[in-house]
Amino acid sequence: MKTKLLTCSMLLASVSVFSQTITEKDLQDIRGSFKKDAPTTAIQNILTVQSNIKDNALNHDLQTEIDHLFKYRVEVKGITNQKSSGRCWMFTSMNVLRPSIMAKYDLEKFDFSHNYLYFWDIFEKANLYLENIIATASKPIDDREVVTFFKSPVGDGGVWNLYYNAALKYGVVPESVMPETAHSNSTGQMIGLINEKLRMSGYDLRELASSGKKDKDLRTEKQAILKDVYRMLALCLGEPPTQFTWRYKTKAGKIEEKQYTPKEFYNEITPSDYSPENYIMIMNDPTREYYKIYEIQNYRNTIEGINWVYLNLPNEDIKKAALSSIKNNEAMYASCDVGKQHNRESCIMDPDMYDYESLFGVKINMDKKARILTRQSGSSHAMLLIGCDTDNNDKPTKWEFENSWGTTAGNNGYLTFTDNWFNEYMFRLVIHRKYLDAKAIESLNQKPIQLPMWDYMN
Numbered sequence: 287m288k289t290k291l292l293t294c295s296m297l298l299a300s301v302s303v304f305s306q307t308i309t310e311k312d313l314q315d316i317r318g319s320f321k322k323d324a325p326t327t328a329i330q331n332i333l334t335v336q337s338n339i340k341d342n343a344l345n346h347d348l349q350t351e352i353d354h355l356f357k358y359r360v361e362v363k364g365i366t367n368q369k370s371s372g373r374c375w376m377f378t379s380m381n382v383l384r385p386s387i388m389a390k391y392d393l394e395k396f397d398f399s400h401n402y403l404y405f406w407d408i409f410e411k412a413n414l415y416l417e418n419i420i421a422t423a424s425k426p427i428d429d430r431e432v433v434t435f436f437k438s439p440v441g442d443g444g445v446w447n448l449y450y451n452a453a454l455k456y457g458v459v460p461e462s463v464m465p466e467t468a469h470s471n472s473t474g475q476m477i478g479l480i481n482e483k484l485r486m487s488g489y490d491l492r493e494l495a496s497s498g499k500k501d502k503d504l505r506t507e508k509q510a511i512l513k514d515v516y517r518m519l520a521l522c523l524g525e526p527p528t529q530f531t532w533r534y535k536t537k538a539g540k541i542e543e544k545q546y547t548p549k550e551f552y553n554e555i556t557p558s559d560y561s562p563e564n565y566i567m568i569m570n571d572p573t574r575e576y577y578k579i580y581e582i583q584n585y586r587n588t589i590e591g592i593n594w595v596y597l598n599l600p601n602e603d604i605k606k607a608a609l610s611s612i613k614n615n616e617a618m619y620a621s622c623d624v625g626k627q628h629n630r631e632s633c634i635m636d637p638d639m640y641d642y643e644s645l646f647g648v649k650i651n652m653d654k655k656a657r658i659l660t661r662q663s664g665s666s667h668a669m670l671l672i673g674c675d676t677d678n679n680d681k682p683t684k685w686e687f688e689n690s691w692g693t694t695a696g697n698n699g700y701l702t703f704t705d706n707w708f709n710e711y712m713f714r715l716v717i718h719r720k721y722l723d724a725k726a727i728e729s730l731n732q733k734p735i736q737l738p739m740w741d742y743m744n
Contacts, residue, residue, distance in 0.1 A: 356673035365699030367692035372442025377690035379449035423495035439484035451591030457548025469522035569596040581734035619716035624667040635703035665713040
């Protein structure tokens with residue numbers, strides 16, 4: 287009886303395996319579906335010798351339909367360049383403020399020291415990482431939270447709240463006070479070594495905790511680790527000033543000079559109502575309920591700082607608010623999935639820019655919700671939203687970004703995207719609350735819904 291049952295079990299297992307594997311019959315069916323007719327042969331001949339699929343999928347009919355002219359455009363001046371770094375969120379946050387600074391001091395041009403704030407951003411992220419390691423020292427090393435910490439101790443990436451946290455704590459300085467260095471312009475090697483140091487130190491802290499060391503001992507060790515991180519940053523980026531003299535020339539040719547601390551300078555150049563209570567991050571996230579506030583836990587750079595918090599709104603609400611801000615000459619921090627359907631030659635983005643389905647003869651398109659949930663799409667880059675063109679009914683037809691890739695990228699540093707592209711690949715803005723409608727303002731009174739640090743929006 288036992289032998290018979292075993293034989294049946296093996297038979298069932300065999301049937302299961304053969305229903306999962308690719309059989310010879312399956313393979314014949316699949317091979318038979320590839321018909322090498324004349325059009326298919328022509329496409330195969332092209333694709334087997336040309337590696338750039340995008341060029342072959344370009345929608346040529348679209349190329350003459352979209353220009354770079356805008357009915358409404360914020361007054362901006364000067365293109366920045368983040369070079370080989372992931373500091374787009376910092377550049378964009380600062381670019382929002384640059385026009386008002388140039389107007390305030392009657393300057394032809396102005397830029398911040400991104401290097402200065404980058405130093406403190408990475409330093410604070412290192413401290414946050416070490417505190418997280420201490421807080422989770424009793425958890426298994428393969429715990430999802432612990433794995434997340436060790437996977438990426440610190441990095442260049444971020445969103446607007448990281449600028450707010452670091453600038454509020456350390457202030458900001460003009461570019462001339464702490465210029466860029468080779469490692470602020472190309473951050474990969476430095477960040478790689480700092481992360482190696484932090485992973486080693488995180489492991490050591492866990493070992494100390496498991497041996498019975500108290501929190502006081504762990505934080506003494508943390509202080510020593512932060513000294514090493516500070517040294518690595520100072521060697522690569524220079525040491526941040528605690529006070530400085532800013533000398534500048536006005537448009538009229540007058541030379542001015544004034545002493546500041548970085549926090550004094552921040553307070554002088556920052557709008558008085560510049561705070562998360564007035565500048566609201568709004569997001570279009572179709573995977574979640576609209577008119578709700580969400581908070582991604584532990585997404586910040588300073589221990590005492592605010593996390594990434596956003597109000598989820600329909601695209602049409604976001605567009606109305608954004609257009610109002612542009613009409614009032616106020617640019618906005620914005621972030622999007624910049625690589626999708628982006629023609630770098632024409633500097634235009636449109637959902638129909640590349641027709642991959644016609645080229646390959648297969649369906650590959652998903653809606654925005656599906657792309658987010660499958661990780662096919664997500665916000666990858668922050669830029670300044672500065673322009674909008676509208677039709678005769680004042681309905682948006684296309685929009686404009688000020689980018690931070692220098693003047694040789696895009697349309698002299700700017701990018702144009704259609705209103706349809708906005709629907710599919712725009713994710714978030716930081717906008718003054720005065721441009722939101724009553725329903726959105728009322729939604730701000732809610733308690734945020736908590737999301738884990740590994741959320742797909744991160």
